[in-house]
Amino acid sequence: MLAELSEAKRRTERADRFKGDLLNHLGGALPHPLTNITSQSDLLLYRATDAHSDKDQKMIGEIRKTARELLAVATNFLHIGRLQARKPLKLDDDDCDLDDIIQLAIKPSEDKAEKGGVALRSANEFARALPGGDIVIAVRDTGRGIPADRIKQVLVPFTEMDNMFEREAQGIGLGLPLALGLAQAHGGALTLDSTGADTLAEVTLPGYRVIKIFNAAEGIRRAS
Numbered sequence: 001m002l003a004e005l006s007e008a009k010r011r012t013e014r015a016d017r018f019k020g021d022l023l024n025h026l027g028g029a030l031p032h033p034l035t036n037i038t039s040q041s042d043l044l045l046y047r048a049t050d051a052h053s054d055k056d057q058k059m060i061g062e063i064r065k066t067a068r069e070l071l072a073v074a075t076n077f078l079h080i081g082r083l084q085a086r087k088p089l090k091l092d093d094d095d096c097d098l099d100d101i102i103q104l105a106i107k108p109s110e111d112k113a114e115k116g117g118v119a120l121r122s123a124n125e126f127a128r129a130l131p132g133g134d135i136v137i138a139v140r141d142t143g144r145g146i147p148a149d150r151i152k153q154v155l156v157p158f159t160e161m162d163n164m165f166e167r168e169a170q171g172i173g174l175g176l177p178l179a180l181g182l183a184q185a186h187g188g189a190l191t192l193d194s195t196g197a198d199t200l201a202e203v204t205l206p207g208y209r210v211i212k213i214f215n216a217a218e219g220i221r222r223a224s
Contacts, residue, residue: 021081030074037067079178080157089185095211098127098135133207134188138200146194155180155192179203 041064045057079089106122113120127137146154157177179201180190188205 028078030077031071034067034071034074038064038071041067076174076178079181080174083157083177083181089181091185098137102127102137129210130204133210135205135207135210137203137205139202140198140200142198145197145199146192148194151192151194155190176201 041060044060045064082089102122106120110120127135129135154176157174176190176192183190183203183205186205186209188203188209191202191204193200193202
């Protein structure tokens with residue numbers, strides 16, 4: 001039995017290394033051609049308006065959009081590869097507006113949510129400041145929820161692949177692990193709470209990562 005357990009552990013470790021190597025390879029190989037596609041489409045898109053028909057302009061715009069989306073996927077592969085290797089994610093620090101970041105995160109999901117009959121909204125109550133200065137960003141999903149025995153599993157990359165064909169909304173299980181890795185890279189945390197009827201995910205960013213913007217008329221306007 002010990003020999004079988006040892007062999008199973010070795011197989012698991014080999015599989016993890018293979019996934020990490022594959023993700024690092026894809027993440028490293030894809031950015032160059034995708035960046036080339038986006039730069040070339042930018043040149044075509046911003047030429048004189050009479051150089052292309054409206055149909056061509058729209059087609060070039062779609063090519064540019066798709067290439068940027070694939071470039072984001074390649075970046076996520078690199079992030080997951082680091083997480084698989086138990087390495088911290090690297091941050092490129094810069095000032096940003098938290099309100100804008102939240103809206104940018106919501107925007108790509110609006111069309112998909114509408115087609116699925118899902119109401120998607122943002123509210124100030126989902127990005128609150130704690131007394132100690134930490135910022136909490138909350139996302140509540142009022143769908144099926146996550147079984148209690150699956151909470152820890154869904155924070156592991158590719159967990160969803162085990163049962164993705166049993167689900168109506170398919171995914172490969174990268175969203176939550178990436179959110180956890182990014183939160184930890186900021187010195188923060190990600191917590192999940194599910195009642196079985198809905199799920200609450202909360203990302204906490206430490207106060208030392210927050211810049212408070214003051215306005216004489218409104219007081220603290222937002223945190224970044």
